[in-house]
Each structure stands twice: as C-alpha cells, then as structure tokens.
Amino acid sequence: MKSSNQSPEAHVSSVGHNLASTDWIDMHFLAMQPEYERMLSWVGIQSNWQVLDAGCGTGCYLPLMTKLVGNGGKVSAIDLAPENVRVVEERASQGRWSAPVDARVGTIFDLPYADQSFDAVWCANTSQYLSDTELLTMLQEFRRIVRPGGLIAIKEYDITAQQVQPTTPMLFLHLHEARCRMGDKVACYLFRTLSLPHWLREVGLIELRQKPTLIVRSQPLRPVEKKIVGALLELYAGEAEQADLPAEELDLWRKLSDLDAGDHIIHHPDFQYRCIQTVFVGRVP
Template sequence: MLTADQKAANQNAADQNAREDTQEAAQGNAWGYETSTGLAFTHEDIVDPHFQACAPYYLDALDSVGVQPGWHVLDAGCGSGAFLPRLADLVGPEGRVSALDLAEENAALAAERMRDRPARARLTVRQGSLLQLPYADGTFDAVWCANTTQYLDDAELTRVLAELRRVTRPGGRVAVKDVDGTLSTVRPADPFLITDFFRKGAESPGYARQLLRGRDLYRWLRAAGFTSVRQRTILMEFHAPLSPAALRFYGNACARFARQATRAGMPGDWAPFLDPDDPAGPLRDPNGYISEGNVIAIGTA
C-alpha cells in the first residue's frame, strides 16, 4: 500500500505531466526543448550537450568541406554558435564569418561565445530566417548549414537550398549536415525501438518524417542546381561508459521520446528510458551502446 507521501508524489507527477501535455498541445509540439521559435530540440540545454558529445564527428565533417583561409563563410542556422570557433580558425585572420539563426536568443548566445575568444576572424552574428537570407547574391565563398534542414518541410527545404545557392558565389561550396534517423539504436534494448518510433511518427508530415530524410540530401542539392555533389554518411557510436555530455543529451532525448511514445500508446518497452538518471537505465548499463547517423552533402554553386 502506498504511503501518503508516495500518493502525493504520484499525484504531483501526474499533475506535472498534465500541465506539460496541455502546454505541448497548445504549442502543437510534443518533442520538447524548444527555443522561442517553437522548434523542437533547438534549446541550448539540449543542443550544446549534443555538440559536446559529438564534437569529433561534427568537426571532422566541417573540416571535410575544404574551407580555405581568407574565405567569407556563412554559418546558416548557427544555433548557439558551437561551430563558430572552428570556422574562425579555418578562415583565419584574413577571412570573415557570418552567422545567422532564427532564434534571437541563439544569435545572442553565439555572439557572446565568440566575444570570449581571441580575434581570429571578422565575425558578424544576426537573427534572421533561412527562408529569406538577408545577404546579397554571391556574398559567400562557402555556406555551412548544420542540424537545420531537419526543421524544414519539403517546400521549405527547396526554398532554403535556393537561398543558399543564391548567396554563394559561382564555384563556391554549400555543405548541409543533418541527422539520419534510420541509424538510431540503443542497446541493451529493442534495437529498432527508436527507428520504429520515428517511422510511426513519419506516417504524417512533420518533424519525425524530416528526421528520416537525411540520406536523400544529395538528391535535394542536385535538384536545387548544385553540381559536383558528394555525400557521406557518418555513424556516431557511443559505448559504455558514456561521457557525461553523451549521457546528458541521449538520456534526456530518449526520455522525451519515451514520454511521447507512452502517451501516444506506441508499442515497445519505453519504461527503462523514462528516467534519464536511473542508474539501471540502458545507457548506464555496463554494455550500454547508442548510435546516431549523420549525413553531410556538399555541392558547388
């Protein structure tokens, strides 16, 4: 029999879930971690741990673009600015870096991040939309667009790629890096739990469907008029013991998926993921493992 304190704790948890359900329904978004834009998984509390966990993979992808010293590069959808230090190093003191993000608070965070670094390149950060870039034609030698196209529906993706091509000089490069949800798996657990979750969500247009679009990016760049398009898929793997940053990101992300799946009545054993701090959770298991896929597609304007 439950004690009075346990009953009260259960009721408080139920009330909290009800409040969150109401808030999510009002926002039309059950994924969580939104910025002021309302886009899921864009808040610094989730984005920064993700970058920290995946930094070696992410920076290797950026380095493969071939950014040269002295170039003017746009970070389109810069978030809180995690890629800006490496971009500044790549273009050097003779180069320039421009950064743009839809969320005003992210643009402010990105500018603040670079204020704490020695001057390595001229940098301008501003708020704005990729759907209508506030730059003249042919402004940039290269464009870097990471973890951003997942928030665009098909029509928006077509429009954004046209904008990225417009602001890149002839012969310049546009690189788009984003997630490939088909490679997400956790063990020890049903290895198809997360991919089945995405597939179920992808039955209707929206974020889940866009998370499964990554490996088609090369086709989208070709359709947008880019030439010499090349693409590679990156499998990011994390074995126990996971780093604190990986535990923080993947634990919170899986817990969010588990809550959403449970409320929607989706099949699968999601209970072990509900508490990201549970020492018995899959990610903290001695044989714990999680993988995530990313894709980078690079084309010439």
C-alpha cells in the same frame, strides 16, 4: 513550427523548434564534438574565405570555422532564434575566435546578403525543421549568395540509424515511424535526410559528395554523453506514450524513461548509443 508531441522536456527554442534551445544545442555539440568538427573540416573551406553558418544556433562550429578561414577570412552567422544569436554575439565579443564573426537574427528563407557574396555556406541540423518547399527555398537562397565555384554544405542526421542497445533493434525505428504517421513533421523530415542529394541537384549544384559518419557512445560514458542520451530517452519515452506502438515496445519505452532504475541500460557494460550524421556538399556551377 512545433512537433505534435510538445513537452517541457523537448528543449524548445523561443520560436518553437524542438531540440533547438540554447542549452540543448551546446550539450548536443559537446557530446559529439570530435566527429562534428571532423565533418566540418571535410567540407573544404579554405583560408581567407567568407563563410555563412546558416541556422547557426549558439555558434558551436564557429571556433573551428574561424580557424579554417583564418584572419583573412570572414564568417557570418544567422539564426531565427534571438536567444541563440545573443549567445553567438557574446562569444564573438570575447575576441577568442580567429576571424571576425557577424551574427544576426534572420531567416534562411530570405537571407540579408548580396548575391554571390560567400565562398561557402554551412547549415547543420536545420533541414529537419523544413518542409520540402521550405528546403527548396533555403537551397535556392544558398545558391544565390554563394559565388560560382563555391560550396554549399548541409549536415543532417539519418533518423533510420539511431539506436540504443542492448534492447530490441527496431525500437527507435518503430517510434520514429509512428511519430511521422501521427503528423510529427520533424520526424517525417528526418526520414528525408537520405535523399538530400536529390534536393541539392534540384537547385543545380554539381560535384555532389557525401560523408556519413557513424557516431557511437559506449561505456564509460562522459557526463555530457550520459546527459544527452538520458534526455533523448525521456523525450522519446514521452512521445511513445502517444504513439501507436506494440504493447511490448511501450513497456520497453517506460523502462527506458526510468533513468534512476539501477538496472537501466545506461549502466549496462554493453550500453551503446549510435547514430549516423551525414554531410552533403555540392558546388555552385
């Protein structure tokens, strides 16, 4: 499925998902690594567990995940995009991870694993590509493959909280709302993040908990942070051109797209990029 406003800057994977190409996934993780690893650590994965990384991308979470399960555990990783799975296989073959990793190409809607064969599933930033029906199918599959007492963890970002400053506070929200109105499915699905507990309950999970993490990047920005914020601004500015926005907001987006301008806010001493990412965890009864 493609976003309605496909552009060359959208970092599209071979199967058509925006912001899911190999280089984007790595860059995104590097820019947010400390918070993202704390989020995975919070789930409660234990040593000797068998864990699935569903929608694993390039496997950015696998170094920590294999450390958490240790050499008595086992990690499986699955993703729809063959180029991302190839990267995981290459990294796994270097033998630096603390537990064996079995990577394969496949879909989260029909997992090639036996019933109750995992202690936990981790699924990061993948629900954003799924319709309600697909989300339910995925959660039912997770429930099938996790043993009673095991954990299902979904990480996703809360699109309502994304901001850059200094600029008008509603700029991002108005754009995302307009994208959703125009039929950009990913934008619409990301508005669902706040209601993910409802979906975990729908498949019968118990003991639900959630941990929202505020992520802020301010000066001095590391090169990778500058790169990802710049790429996001370019991408969103392109989408703003096609969205139904007030003229003054479109002007602001045009300014934000000119990253070479000396007065671009990315150079401002008060520059801030902020977003909220949340982990939702439920236990299989």
